Amino acid sequence: MALAEEYFDHLTTNTKANTTTHPNVEIISPPNDAVIPQVKVKTNYGTFAIASIMFLAFLAAITILSTMVVSNKNHQLQDIKTNTTIIQQDNDVLLQSVQELSQYDRVMEIAKEKGFQMNEENVRNVEK
Numbered sequence: 001m002a003l004a005e006e007y008f009d010h011l012t013t014n015t016k017a018n019t020t021t022h023p024n025v026e027i028i029s030p031p032n033d034a035v036i037p038q039v040k041v042k043t044n045y046g047t048f049a050i051a052s053i054m055f056l057a058f059l060a061a062i063t064i065l066s067t068m069v070v071s072n073k074n075h076q077l078q079d080i081k082t083n084t085t086i087i088q089q090d091n092d093v094l095l096q097s098v099q100e101l102s103q104y105d106r107v108m109e110i111a112k113e114k115g116f117q118m119n120e121e122n123v124r125n126v127e128k
Contacts (some may be wrong), residue, residue: 099108108118 111118
């Protein structure tokens with residue numbers, strides 16, 4: 001037990017001797033004969049290069065896929081615009097046909113063929 005106490009006393013006196021105090025921080029410096037081992041960091045450039053290439057390939061694949069999706073959506077949009085134009089032209093043709101078929105002279109001619117007579121008192125003109 002006495003050896004342990006001596007060793008403890010020896011450590012505390014060496015530590016106090018090598019201690020530098022500042023107002024808020026206590027810094028303990030190692031003894032002069034202590035050797036701090038230097039650790040060499042080995043950089044593995046091959047692994048880094050492979051990881052970088054894989055990441056760039058992943059980004060390239062995502063870019064290509066998103067470009068394909070956008071291209072397909074643009075194609076679908078163009079098809080819809082074309083169909084809309086065709087339907088609009090059909091609507092214009094049908095509207096013109098309605099205008100031609102509902103002309104006053106034509107309606108009166110058909111009414112006379114069917115035996116109808118025009119009674120001006122019961123006619124009311126409505127405009128759009």
